[in-house]
Amino acid sequence: MRRRLVWLGWSMASILAVAGIAIKLQSKDRGMFLPGQTSSGHYQIELACDSCHVPFQGAISDSCMKCHQTDLAEGEDSHPKSKFTDPRNAERIARLDATSCVTCHVEHRPEITGTMGVTLPADVCFYCHSDIARERPSHQNMAFDSCASAGCHNFHDNRALYTDFLLKHQSEPEVLSVALVTRRPRRTSATPVDASRRDDPHGTVADPRLVEEWASTAHAQSGVNCSACHVVASGSANKAWTDHPGYQSCETCHKSESQGFSGGRHGMRLAAGLGPMSPSLARLPMNSSAKERTLDCGSCHSPHTFDTRRAAADGCLDCHADRHSLAYKDSPHFALWRAESEGRAPDGSGVGCATCHLPRVTGETGGSSAVRVDHNQNANLRPNEKMIRSVCLNCHGLGFSIDALADPVLIETNFRGRPARHIESIDMALRKAAANPRSK
Amino acid sequence: MKVTLMKTPAHGIRAIAFAALVCAIATGLAACGKGESAASSGITPKMMADSLHAVMESDRVIYTKQVVNRLQQENVIRANEHWKDAKALPLPAQMFRMGSEMVSEKTKDFNYALLSLWAVNKQNMPKTDVEKAGLEAVVAKQEPYYSEETLGGKKYFTAVYPDVAVAEACINCHNDHEDSPRHDFKMGETMGGVVVRIPMI
Numbered sequence: 001m002r003r004r005l006v007w008l009g010w011s012m013a014s015i016l017a018v019a020g021i022a023i024k025l026q027s028k029d030r031g032m033f034l035p036g037q038t039s040s041g042h043y044q045i046e047l048a049c050d051s052c053h054v055p056f057q058g059a060i061s062d063s064c065m066k067c068h069q070t071d072l073a074e075g076e077d078s079h080p081k082s083k084f085t086d087p088r089n090a091e092r093i094a095r096l097d098a099t100s101c102v103t104c105h106v107e108h109r110p111e112i113t114g115t116m117g118v119t120l121p122a123d124v125c126f127y128c129h130s131d132i133a134r135e136r137p138s139h140q141n142m143a144f145d146s147c148a149s150a151g152c153h154n155f156h157d158n159r160a161l162y163t164d165f166l167l168k169h170q171s172e173p174e175v176l177s178v179a180l181v182t183r184r185p186r187r188t189s190a191t192p193v194d195a196s197r198r199d200d201p202h203g204t205v206a207d208p209r210l211v212e213e214w215a216s217t218a219h220a221q222s223g224v225n226c227s228a229c230h231v232v233a234s235g236s237a238n239k240a241w242t243d244h245p246g247y248q249s250c251e252t253c254h255k256s257e258s259q260g261f262s263g264g265r266h267g268m269r270l271a272a273g274l275g276p277m278s279p280s281l282a283r284l285p286m287n288s289s290a291k292e293r294t295l296d297c298g299s300c301h302s303p304h305t306f307d308t309r310r311a312a313a314d315g316c317l318d319c320h321a322d323r324h325s326l327a328y329k330d331s332p333h334f335a336l337w338r339a340e341s342e343g344r345a346p347d348g349s350g351v352g353c354a355t356c357h358l359p360r361v362t363g364e365t366g367g368s369s370a371v372r373v374d375h376n377q378n379a380n381l382r383p384n385e386k387m388i389r390s391v392c393l394n395c396h397g398l399g400f401s402i403d404a405l406a407d408p409v410l411i412e413t414n415f416r417g418r419p420a421r422h423i424e425s426i427d428m429a430l431r432k433a434a435a436n437p438r439s440k
Numbered sequence: 441m442k443v444t445l446m447k448t449p450a451h452g453i454r455a456i457a458f459a460a461l462v463c464a465i466a467t468g469l470a471a472c473g474k475g476e477s478a479a480s481s482g483i484t485p486k487m488m489a490d491s492l493h494a495v496m497e498s499d500r501v502i503y504t505k506q507v508v509n510r511l512q513q514e515n516v517i518r519a520n521e522h523w524k525d526a527k528a529l530p531l532p533a534q535m536f537r538m539g540s541e542m543v544s545e546k547t548k549d550f551n552y553a554l555l556s557l558w559a560v561n562k563q564n565m566p567k568t569d570v571e572k573a574g575l576e577a578v579v580a581k582q583e584p585y586y587s588e589e590t591l592g593g594k595k596y597f598t599a600v601y602p603d604v605a606v607a608e609a610c611i612n613c614h615n616d617h618e619d620s621p622r623h624d625f626k627m628g629e630t631m632g633g634v635v636v637r638i639p640m641i
Contacts, residue, residue: 076524080541081545082541082542082544083541085551086543086544086551086553086637087551087591087592087594087596087637087639088571088591088635088637089566090552090591090592090593090594091591091592093592094592128563131562135562162522164521164522165522228470267466426487432618433618436618
C-alpha cells in the first residue's frame with residue numbers, strides 16, 4: 001500500500017512537472033529555457049524559438065534561409081551551399097561541413113561567438129585554402145587568421161573586394177568630383193487630392209491640423225486619401241475606420257519598404273510574430289526618454305507629415321544613443337546634411353543616418369529600374385565592406401572607403417578625422433597586374 | 441503491485457525474437473522496393489552519363505557560338521567574367537557552372553563539373569585520382585574516359601569528357617587571363633574536361 005502511494009505521488013509530481021514545463025514553453029515568457037545568451041543579430045527574436053528550431057531537427061539551414069537567403073543572393077555569395085555539394089568535396093566536407101550555416105554560426109554560445117556570429121576560429125579558411133601561398137605568392141607570409149581582415153576577403157559578400165573591381169577603382173580621389181546620392185523620383189501620375197475632397201467619415205477628424213499636415217504630403221499629391229490608411233480590415237470583420245492604423249496599412253502600397261523593415265533590426269520582431277521592438281529591449285545604448293516607444297513605420301515617419309527628412313536623421317537620434325550616433329552632429333557628414341537642409345548645398349549632397357544605413361538603391365522592379373530606399377539596415381551593416389558599393393562609392397573613392405571602414409575608432413567618432421592606416425588591397429591588385437603582361 | 445508482461449522469461453524472449461524478425465523482413469522489403477537498379481531498367485550509368493553530357497555540351501556550344509561569339513562579333517554585347525557589374529553576358533564556362541549548381545539543388549541523382557589541368561580558378565583543378573587520370577586521358581585522346589571511385593564513403597560512376605575549344609571566345613579569354621597557367625590554347629584543342637558523376641547503388 002505504501003509503495004503504491006509512493007508510485008502514485010511520484011507519477012502525479014512528474015505529470016504536473018511536465019505539464020508545467022509544456023505550458024511555460026508555449027507561453028511568451030519562455031526565457032528560462034534559453035540555454036545561453038543569443039548573438040546581437042538574433043537576441044530580439046530569441047523567444048520565438050521556432051524562428052530557427054524545427055521540431056526533431058534542431059536549428060537547420062533552411063531556417064536561416066527564411067531570413068537571410070535574399071541578402072546572400074544579392075551579395076553574390078562567394079561560398080553558397082551549391083559550391084560544396086559536389087562529391088569531389090567529400091573530404092573537405094568531412095572536415096568542415098560548409099553546406100550548413102550552423103557549422104560556422106551556432107547560437108546560444110556567447111563564449112565562442114565572434115564578430116558576425118561566427119563560432120569557429122578565425123583561421124577556418126585553412127581547411128580549403130591551405131595552398132593559397134602557391135597560387136598567390138603575395139600571400140606567402142600572411143597568417144590564416146588574417147583572411148577576413150578589413151578590406152581583404154569576406155566569406156559571403158565580396159562584391160566590393162574582387163580584384164577586377166579594385167583595379168577598376170584604383171585611382172579614385174578620396175572625395176569624388178561629383179559627390180551626390182541617387183535622387184528619389186516623385187510619382188506624379190496620380191491625381192492629387194486636397195482637403196476639400198478628403199474622405200474621412202463626417203466628424204471623425206476633429207483636429208484640423210492633422211488634415212493640414214496630410215494635405216501637404218506626397219500622399220495627398222499622389223491621390224492617397226484618408227481611407228487608404230484608416231479604413232482597414234480587423235480580423236474577420238469588414239473594413240472599418242480606425243483612428244490608429246498599424247504598419248499593415250503602409251504595406252499595401254509600400255511593399256518593398258515593409259519587407260526591408262521586417263528583415264532588419266527594426267522590424268524583425270514583428271516578422272517573427274512577437275510584439276514590436278522597443279528601445280527598452282535593445283542591447284545598444286538608447287535614450288532613456290525613448291524607452292517606452294515602440295517601433296513601426298509611424299515611429300520614424302510621423303503619421304500625417306511623413307517627414308522623410310526627419311526620418312533620415314533626427315528621427316534616428318530620438319532613440320539611438322551609442323557613441324557613433326552621439327558623434328554624428330559633430331561629424332563632417334552632418335555638416336553636409338545641414339548645408340543641404342539650409343539650401344547651401346545641392347540636393348543629394350547631404351549625409352544623414354539613413355544615407356548610409358537605409359541607402360537608396362536601384363533595383364529591377366517589374367522590368368524597370370526603380371530607386372527605392374532599402375529599409376533593411378542589416379543588409380549593408382556587417383561586414384561593413386557591404387556598405388561600400390551601396391553608399392560610400394557615391395561620394396568617395398574605393399581606396400579611401402576601404403581605409404575608413406577598416407578603422408573602428410574613426411567609425412566611433414562618426415568619421416571625424418582620417419583613417420588611421422592604409423589597407424593594401426588595391427596596391428596588391430596593382431602589383432599583381434603589373435607582374436602579368438597580359439593583364440587588362 | 442506486481443506487473444508481469446509475459447508468463448515466463450522464455451515467452452518474452454520468443455516474442456522479442458519474433459518482433460525483430462518481422463522488422464528485419466519489413467526493412468528488407470522496403471529497401472528492395474525503393475528503386476529499381478539502373479541495370480534492371482536497361483539504362484546503364486554509362487548511357488546516362490553520355491546522354492546527360494550530350495545535352496550539356498550541346499547547350500553550351502549553342503550558347504558559345506550563337507549567343508556569345510555571334511553577339512561579340514557583331515559588337516552588340518561582350519561576355520565578361522564579372523557579367524553583372526559589366527552588364528555583359530556570362531562566360532560559357534560560367535553559364536555551365538551556374539547550370540551545374542542549379543542541378544545540384546534539384547537532384548542528387550547526378551552531378552557534373554567543369555575541370556581542367558590548366559584551370560583559371562585553382563579550385564577547379566583535378567582533386568581526386570580519377571579526375572587527374574581522366575583529364576590526362578581526354579587531353580591525350582579526345583575520347584570519353586570512364587571509371588569508378590569512392591568519395592565520402594559512396595561509390596560513383598565517373599565519366600570525364602573532353603572539353604574542346606569550339607570558338608575563338610574560348611581560347612581568347614583563357615589565353616588572355618592573368619590567372620590562366622597557359623596562354624597558348626588553340627582552336628580544336630582539349631582545354632579541360634566535363635566530369636559527370638552518378639552515384640551507384
